[in-house]
Structures are given as structure tokens and as C-alpha cells.
Amino acid sequence: MIQGGEMGQEGKVAIVTGAGQxxxxxxxxxxxxxxxxxxxxxxxxxxxxxxxEQITGQGNSALAxxxxxxxEASVQDLVAFTIxxxxxxxxxxxxxxxxxxxxxINMAKAEWDRVLAVNLKxxxxxxxxxxPSMLTRKSGRIVNIASGHAFRGGAEFSHYSASKAGIVAxxxxxxxxxxxxxxxVNTLAPGVSDTSMPxxxxxxxxxxxKATKIPMGRMAKPEEIAEVVAYLLSxxxxxxxxxxxxxxxxxxxxx
Amino acid sequence: xxxxxxxxxxxxxxxxxxxxxxxxxxxxxxxxxxxxxxTSAAGIPPQVYSGAIDLMNEDAIRTAVQxxxxxxxxxxxxxxxxxxxxxxxxxxxxxxxxxxxxxxxLTSVFLVCKHVVPFMISQRAGRxxxxxxxxxxxxxxxxxxxxxAKAGVMTFSKALAREVAAHGITANVVSLxxxxxxxxxxxxxxxxxxxxxxxxxKWEEVAQAVLGLLHERSGYLxxxxxxxxxxxxxx
Numbered sequence: 032m033i034q035g036g037e038m039g040q041e042g043k044v045a046i047v048t049g050a051g052q053x054x055x056x057x058x059x060x061x062x063x064x065x066x067x068x069x070x071x072x073x074x075x076x077x078x079x080x081x082x083x084e085q086i087t088g089q090g091n092s093a094l095a096x097x098x099x100x101x102x103e104a105s106v107q108d109l110v111a112f113t114i115x116x117x118x119x120x121x122x123x124x125x126x127x128x129x130x131x132x133x134x135x136i137n138m139a140k141a142e143w144d145r146v147l148a149v150n151l152k153x154x155x156x157x158x159x160x161x162x163p164s165m166l167t168r169k170s171g172r173i174v175n176i177a178s179g180h181a182f183r184g185g186a187e188f189s190h191y192s193a194s195k196a197g198i199v200a201x202x203x204x205x206x207x208x209x210x211x212x213x214x215x216v217n218t219l220a221p222g223v224s225d226t227s228m229p230x231x232x233x234x235x236x237x238x239x240x241k242a243t244k245i246p247m248g249r250m251a252k253p254e255e256i257a258e259v260v261a262y263l264l265s266x267x268x269x270x271x272x273x274x275x276x277x278x279x280x281x282x283x284x285x286x
Numbered sequence: 287x288x289x290x291x292x293x294x295x296x297x298x299x300x301x302x303x304x305x306x307x308x309x310x311x312x313x314x315x316x317x318x319x320x321x322x323x324x325t326s327a328a329g330i331p332p333q334v335y336s337g338a339i340d341l342m343n344e345d346a347i348r349t350a351v352q353x354x355x356x357x358x359x360x361x362x363x364x365x366x367x368x369x370x371x372x373x374x375x376x377x378x379x380x381x382x383x384x385x386x387x388x389x390x391x392l393t394s395v396f397l398v399c400k401h402v403v404p405f406m407i408s409q410r411a412g413r414x415x416x417x418x419x420x421x422x423x424x425x426x427x428x429x430x431x432x433x434x435a436k437a438g439v440m441t442f443s444k445a446l447a448r449e450v451a452a453h454g455i456t457a458n459v460v461s462l463x464x465x466x467x468x469x470x471x472x473x474x475x476x477x478x479x480x481x482x483x484x485x486x487x488k489w490e491e492v493a494q495a496v497l498g499l500l501h502e503r504s505g506y507l508x509x510x511x512x513x514x515x516x517x518x519x520x521x
Contacts, residue, residue: 103381134449135400136407140344143396147388151434155376155384162377184444184509193392196422196441197434203425204433205376207473273425286521 044117045264046070046109048100048157049127051078053226054176057253058124058260063091065261067122070113072098074127092117100127100153101145103160110160120164122264125154125198126176132187132232143190150194151201158205162214171214172264175202177275178220179283195220199275206273215272217263222279225250246281292358293500294351296320296339296398297367299327301466302417305489306365307334309497315363318354322368322390341368341394351401361405363500367417368394376430384431391435392442399446403455412455415499416443417492418511420463420519424473433473436461440511447509456508460495463487463515475518482517 045062049055051073063069063086071093073079079095086093096112099105113120128150131142154175165171180188181195199218206216223229223245229238242250259278262268277285293310297303299321310317311331320339321327330336337353340346355361370390372383395416406412421429422436440459447457464472465487478484495514498504513519 135396135446136403136449138396138400140393140397143393147393147438151438152381152384152388155379155430155434156381159377159379166377181441184441184446184448186445186448189396189442189445189449192445193396193438193442196437197388197392200422200425200433200437201376201430203473204427204430207425207427208375208377208430 042068043121044068044070044113044119045122045124046072046113046120046157046161047124047126048072048098048153049074050082051075053228054221054224054253054256055124055126056082057257058126059093060086061254061257061261062122062264063089063093065265068092068117069094070109070117071095072100072109072127074099100157101148103156106153106156106160109157110164114164119168120161121170122172123157123161124174124176124260124264125157127153128176128194130188130191130228130231133190134187135189138190146190147194147197150191151197154198154201158201158216162209165214166209166212169213171209172268173205173214173216174260174263175216175218176221177218179222179277179279181220182285183283202275203273210272215263215268217271217273218275219256219260219263220275220277220279221251221256222277222282223250224253224256226253245279249280251278251280290316291362292316292318292360293363293365294318294320294354294361294402295365295367296341298322298369299324300369301489302367302369302492303327304329305493306367306496307331309490309493313497315500316358318358320350320354341397342389344397347394347397348401351398355405360409361402361412363413363415364398364402365415365417365496366395366398371429371432373428373432375428379431387431388435388438391432392438395439395442403446403450406455407450407453410454412450413500414443414446414450414455414457415496416457416459418459418461419472420461420513420515421472422461423521424475424519426473443511444509451508456505458499458507458509459511460492460499461511461513461515462492463513463518465489465492465514472518480518481515485516487514487516
């Protein structure tokens with residue numbers, strides 16, 4: 032049963048990358064609840080299939096696709112799969128990303144290259160291959176997921192930070208290119224969310240301690256990030272494009 | 287350490303490098319120049335020692351940097367200014383062109399810094415300056431790959447600044463608007479109408495901004511981006 036709700040998107044199709052867990056899964060669930068038919072693109076098929084099952088269990092429509100966003104052929108396959116099953120692409124969330132940690136002086140080039148390929152090139156490739164469908168209908172919405180690190184540059188996360196800064200510039204550039212075609216492209220910069228990601232490099236004790244230092248005193252719930260993405264991808268967003276929207280409980284206040 | 291201040295410029299061998307080298311020599315710096323896939327640049331002052339570097343190859347970068355360090359015994363400052371622009375709509379951008387743009391504009395900066403910084407760490411002093419472009423902040427109409435790479439450079443430099451501060455090293459960026467005779471479209475700007483000063487900047491003016499960051503009294507500046515753009519973009 033399609034709920035529709037305030038942001039009824041019946042018939043519209045969204046691709047969310049990296050949606051097998053965490054923020055991506057929350058976004059996929061929210062978009063499905065808003066009436067989108069959702070393709071869950073994930074490097075690992077099993078968690079993607081799990082999210083798709085959760086969505087269909089709620090009476091909505093979702094499919095899983097095993098995708099390596101850094102591989103153009105894989106991205107082309109993802110889009111062909113989406114159009115083959117659902118006929119179109121109306122919305123894209125570039126959420127897939129990896130988050131390894133190294134000092135610059137110790138960092139293997141292969142690690143740098145992998146982060147740039149998944150986090151930044153992956154977003155470029157997904158945008159490139161969904162655009163034809165959006166341009167046909169002169170309508171589309173894209174959200175690229177960045178991070179506060181895009182602006183502050185994180186020690187031991189220079190590659191991650193550079194890739195996210197690249198995402199912001201990619202968003203602005205594409206927004207300029209397609210603005211006259213009814214396609215709106217924005218960046219969402221989440222702060223710290225209560226998912227597995229902050230726990231990759233930090234102990235649970237430190238994660239909880241750092242959370243209290245966020246002005247709102249806690250990490251974001253994934254649904255709170257999904258809420259903002261849902262707006263940016265909806266028909267209610269009619270004039271916002273090329274922007275960075277930060278959702279971080281007051282942790283960083285961009286000028 | 288000798289009183290001589292050694293600056294290593296790593297670039298493409300064009301007017302940008304020549305202007306920088308000239309300004310630095312005039313200020314009394316000992317200048318070393320490494321040119322991507324070249325060995326020198328026309329107009330380089332005779333006092334400048336120049337050699338080749340392949341910015342797409344980490345082993346070549348390591349070797350070239352080590353040769354400079356072995357000869358000069360110290361590396362006070364690094365100016366890294368790779369430049370490779372591709373133009374075209376994102377939907378038409380080829381994967382290989384994207385890769386080359388990122389590799390030459392962004393990955394090269396990481397690799398050069400990776401191999402220069404250890405020398406600065408052993409000196410417990412150093413200044414790293416990277417050149418970037420305001421396209422990184424304005425977004426590039428028909429220049430997404432270039433804008434993404436240049437934005438990456440600006441934030442990379444901040445991460446670097448955080449990592450090396452405890453070692454007495456600073457890292458800053460000089461970000462350029464429209465400079466020189468060839469006016470490359472920048473962001474949504476395709477001509478000089480958005481520039482308050484109604485003209486392109488000169489490479490000598492860029493060199494002066496770099497010199498400012500290298501001045502001994504500029505030691506408290508780190509993690510910053512100085513925009514040299516005649517008022518085109520105000521962050």
C-alpha cells in the first residue's frame with residue numbers, strides 16, 4: 032500500500048546507493064513510505080536485499096541491486112536494471128562511501144585512490160547515468176551526501192575529506208548545468224549519526240562521550256537525516272539547487 | 287640548517303611556475319623547480335635548478351623529491367601547483383578523462399605532500415602552499431571534474447594542516463580566479479563581468495600572495511585559503 036502522505040510520489044522511482052545499512056537504509060525506507068519505488072544499490076547484495084524485503088513487507092515497492100559505484104559498467108547496469116523494472120529514474124541519492132583512516136605520510140596510494148573512486152567518482156558516474164532519464168522528462172532530484180569533513184578537513188581523513196569536498200563542488204557544477212531542465216541537485220552534510228559509521232574508528236565509550244558535546248547533546252537518528260533528504264527529493268522542493276544543507280545538531284555552523 | 291631558504295616548486299612548467307620562481311629568486315630564496323613531464327620552463331631564471339617529475343607516478347615523485355632533498359639538505363617550503371583542465375558537460379564526461387583530471391589536479395598534491403612532508407617533519411619546520419582554483423568553490427559550469435578536484439585540494443590542505451601542525455609545519459592554499467591572458471570560464475562566470483576589478487589577474491600578483499604566505503612573519507597562518515580573484519568570489 033503506497034502511503035503517499037504529504038509528499039506523495041506515486042509512480043516515481045528513486046535509486047539510493049549504499050542503502051544496505053545506516054543512513055542509506057533509513058533514506059530508502061523513508062522514500063518508499065513517501066511513495067517512491069526504490070532501488071537499493073549496495074556493494075553487498077545481502078543487506079540490500081534485506082532492506083528491500085523490509086520495504087516490500089510494508090506494502091511498498093523496492094528492489095536490490097549489487098553495485099560497485101566506482102565501476103562505470105556496474106553503474107550502467109544499475110540504471111538499466113532500474114529502468115528495466117520501473118521504467119524511469121526520478122531521484123538519486125549518492126550515499127555510498129567508505130571511511131578508512133590514515134595519516135597522509137603513511138597512506139598507501141591504493142587507499143587514496145579507492146576512497147576517491149567510491150566516494151567521488153561513484154557519485155559522478157551515478158549522476159551521469161541517471162541524467163538521460165531525468166532530462167527526457169525535464170524533471171529530477173539528486174542529493175549527494177557529503178560530511179562536515181568536506182569543509183573542515185579531518186586529520187587522518189584527508190582522502191575522505193577531499194572526496195566529500197569534491198562532492199560539494201560536483202553538486203554545484205551539475206546544478207548549474209541542469210537547472211534549466213527541471214533537475215535540482217543538492218548536497219546534504221550530515222553530522223554524526225547513530226549508525227555503525229562513527230564506531231568504525233572510535234570506541235563506544237568515546238562515541239557516547241563525543242555525542243554529549245554536540246550542541247543538541249546527541250547524535251542524529253537516521254530518520255532525521257532521511258527527513259531532510261525526503262524534502263530535497265520531493266516535489267515540495269521547487270527552487271533549492273546547488274546548496275549544502277547541513278543536518279548536525281548544531282555541531283558545525285557553516286557560513 | 288643553513289640560512290638559505292629553499293623552496294621547491296612542483297608544477298607544469300608554464301607562466302605560473304616562471305612567475306613564482308622569478309618572484310622567489312628576487313626575494314632571495316633558493317628555488318628548485320620540478321616540471322611535470324618536462325625538465326624546465328622557458329624564462330626560468332638561471333639560478334633556478336630545474337628537473338623532471340611525473341605527477342602521475344608515485345615512485346617518480348618519491349625519487350624526484352628525494353633527489354632535491356639530498357642535494358639541498360633542507361626543504362623549507364613547498365609550492366605545489368599542478369594544473370589540468372577538462373571541459374564538457376558532466377553527462378558527456380568520459381571515465382578516463384575524469385580519472386586524469388582527478389589524478390593530475392588532486393592525487394598529485396597528495397603524493398607530493400606525502401613525500402615532502404617527512405623532510406619537513408625532521409626539520410621541525412616547513413611551509414606548504416598549494417595552488418587551487420575558485421572553480422572549486424563556485425562550481426564549474428561544464429567543468430565538474432575540475433571543480434571537484436580543486437575543491438578536494440582546498441580541503442586536503444586543511445586536513446594536512448591539522449596533521450602537521452604539531453611538527454611546526456603550516457599548510458595553506460592560494461586559490462585563483464581568472465589569471466593570465468587565457469580567460470578560462472570559472473563557475474558560472476565566462477567573462478570578466480563578475481570581476482570587481484574588471485580585469486584578469488597577473489601571475490606576478492599571484493606570486494605576491496604566495497610570497498606573503500612564505501614571509502617569516504606569516505607563521506600563524508595555517509589551514510587557510512587566500513583567494514586571488516579581483517573580487518570575483520567572496521567566501
